[in-house]
Amino acid sequence: MKKILLLLVLIPFFTIQNIQASHYNGSGVSLTCIGGNTYLVTVSYYRDCSGASASSNITVDFTCSSNSTYNFSVSASKNPNTGNEITANCSTNPTYCNGGTAYGVQEYTYEATVTLAPCNSWEASYTSCCRDPLTTTGNNSDMYFTSAELNNLAAPCNSTPIFTNSPIVVANKDQLLTYNYGAIDPDGDSLVFSFCPPKTSANYSLNYVSPYSYTNFISSSIPITIDSTTGQITFKPNQVSTTVSAVRVEEWRTINGTPTLIGAIYRDNILHIYSSTNANPVLAGIKLSGTHGYNPLDTIYSTTSIATDSVHFSISGFDPDTFNASNSSHPEHFSITWNNGITQANFLVHANNTDSAWAEFSWTPSFNDISSLPHCFTATIMDDGCPYNGKQIYTYCISVASPPLHLDDDTTICINNAIVLDGGAGDFSFQWSTGDTSRYLTVNASSLGTGTHTISLSRMGYGNTETDSINITVDACVGINSLEQNLDFSVNPNPNQGVFDVNISSIKNSDIQLEIYNLQGKNVYSELIQTKQKDISKRINLDTFSAGIYFITIQQGSSTKTQKIIIQ
Numbered sequence: 001m002k003k004i005l006l007l008l009v010l011i012p013f014f015t016i017q018n019i020q021a022s023h024y025n026g027s028g029v030s031l032t033c034i035g036g037n038t039y040l041v042t043v044s045y046y047r048d049c050s051g052a053s054a055s056s057n058i059t060v061d062f063t064c065s066s067n068s069t070y071n072f073s074v075s076a077s078k079n080p081n082t083g084n085e086i087t088a089n090c091s092t093n094p095t096y097c098n099g100g101t102a103y104g105v106q107e108y109t110y111e112a113t114v115t116l117a118p119c120n121s122w123e124a125s126y127t128s129c130c131r132d133p134l135t136t137t138g139n140n141s142d143m144y145f146t147s148a149e150l151n152n153l154a155a156p157c158n159s160t161p162i163f164t165n166s167p168i169v170v171a172n173k174d175q176l177l178t179y180n181y182g183a184i185d186p187d188g189d190s191l192v193f194s195f196c197p198p199k200t201s202a203n204y205s206l207n208y209v210s211p212y213s214y215t216n217f218i219s220s221s222i223p224i225t226i227d228s229t230t231g232q233i234t235f236k237p238n239q240v241s242t243t244v245s246a247v248r249v250e251e252w253r254t255i256n257g258t259p260t261l262i263g264a265i266y267r268d269n270i271l272h273i274y275s276s277t278n279a280n281p282v283l284a285g286i287k288l289s290g291t292h293g294y295n296p297l298d299t300i301y302s303t304t305s306i307a308t309d310s311v312h313f314s315i316s317g318f319d320p321d322t323f324n325a326s327n328s329s330h331p332e333h334f335s336i337t338w339n340n341g342i343t344q345a346n347f348l349v350h351a352n353n354t355d356s357a358w359a360e361f362s363w364t365p366s367f368n369d370i371s372s373l374p375h376c377f378t379a380t381i382m383d384d385g386c387p388y389n390g391k392q393i394y395t396y397c398i399s400v401a402s403p404p405l406h407l408d409d410d411t412t413i414c415i416n417n418a419i420v421l422d423g424g425a426g427d428f429s430f431q432w433s434t435g436d437t438s439r440y441l442t443v444n445a446s447s448l449g450t451g452t453h454t455i456s457l458s459r460m461g462y463g464n465t466e467t468d469s470i471n472i473t474v475d476a477c478v479g480i481n482s483l484e485q486n487l488d489f490s491v492n493p494n495p496n497q498g499v500f501d502v503n504i505s506s507i508k509n510s511d512i513q514l515e516i517y518n519l520q521g522k523n524v525y526s527e528l529i530q531t532k533q534k535d536i537s538k539r540i541n542l543d544t545f546s547a548g549i550y551f552i553t554i555q556q557g558s559s560t561k562t563q564k565i566i567i568q
Contacts, residue, residue, distance in 0.1 A: 023051025278385030341377030
């Protein structure tokens with residue numbers, strides 16, 4: 001992702017209050033535009049099951065700092081069937097959520113529908129009590145968490161990003177932990193990920209005990225990292241502890257040529273590190289060979305594709321505990337799921353919940369998917385180890401490019417013929433050496449004259465400029481075929497409504513092939529005309545065809561003529 005050196009301050013604008021259940025474990029807020037200025041507000045609240053019950057509703061206060069007359073409040077209700085446990089635990093280790101005594105966390109969601117007037121500084125926040133005691137802070141306290149920001153003045157009916165993965169709440173000491181909250185943007189905007197300070201109030205951040213900080217929130221034997229483009233987080237905890245971390249996801253869009261911050265979401269999450277002999281399962285990188293099977297050398301998690309070309313690869317899982325006789329859950333099985341991060345793609349899991357599960361990904365990106373930003377999804381692998389399941393979340397990305405510009409090989413045509421050059425499909429602008437600016441260029445040999453001529457094209461789009469050229473040699477074509485070179489035709493009317501006459505003259509005693517192509521180069525009409533007349537008129541009816549530009553070509557022997565037609 002392109003680094004954007006731009007600071008945009010969004011002023012606090014709405015507050016979510018009255019979640020007062022003790023043992024708060026995390027939260028997040030998103031805003032989804034459902035039409036015009038109407039938004040669905042979704043609050044996610046993560047509750048330690050050993051604490052007080054979650055409220056049945058919450059009060060959401062909306063404040064636009066640039067215009068206080070927009071301020072209002074609304075009650076958001078707890079969704080039906082909410083409160084599902086997200087703790088990855090085995091059945092022999094029941095948590096407080098299910099009548100046991102082990103640590104467990106439930107996820108609750110609250111929703112309300114509101115109307116938000118255009119404002120450049122909406123913000124969402126709420127206070128919740130109380131956070132579990134933390135090893136890295138030495139205390140617990142109420143928390144004020146800025147959970148959503150929105151600028152729907154610069155970007156009307158814009159939705160904030162959303163998280164598609166629940167947080168990991170327990171992890172194993174001395175095990176590499178890879179995870180991703182799976183943030184995606186409904187509008188396809190650019191996302192930037194970073195760690196940020198958890199807050200204890202509107203103006204103060206949580207104080208970590210040295211040497212801990214919001215970027216170094218746990219003791220790890222490797223550096224703690226977050227990928228600013230994908231949101232992938234990696235570290236290896238080496239102490240039993242309890243900590244909290246927060247992630248900020250910024251949403252950027254280029255508006256009137258200027259990169260603009262139009263929204264942000266946050267997730268604050270408490271993480272418990274425990275000691276266990278269970279090893280985390282792992283997912284390999286992309287295997288493009290068409291085969292499957294875990295190989296530790298498969299460490300590439302991204303690939304590239306060309307629009308309209310199919311992408312197909314496998315992802316294999318592995319658990320170090322599999323077939324280990326000393327493991328209490330021998331043989332240890334694992335499952336693979338995904339977050340549907342690329343909605344048009346297929347993700348098929350084979351042998352799930354066995355000791356050799358693997359997944360098959362397939363997708364055919366369209367020209368609309370061409371972007372300088374990669375398309376990413378996350379895959380989760382989870383074993384059945386005890387007391388808590390080993391779990392990791394991996395990120396896989398596909399960069400989609402346009403087909404490379406190629407104007408075809410150098411060619412020779414006769415003086416009375418024509419050739420159509422195609423600049424390629426996609427959201428491009430075109431500049432031909434002839435001065436034309438359309439995708440297709442019809443080159444009439446008679447206009448060029450005999451000899452060799454170079455036609456070049458500069459194609460601009462998706463942040464790139466490509467150039468290519470073709471040499472066209474025009475031959476006088478005298479000899480036995482010269483009698484055919486007087487073949488000519490016209491189209492009337494042009495433009496038309498799909499019904500037109502093709503008038504062909506100077507016909508010799510041989511059949512004529514008539515073809516019509518659309519802008520994508522697909523043959524949409526074909527007819528063989530058999531006649532001994534010198535001149536003919538042929539009516540063609542294409543009134544069911546879509547409006548647009550087409551190309552009609554007639555060929556007799558070695559003589560070919562092409563003309564553009566417009567259906568309105």
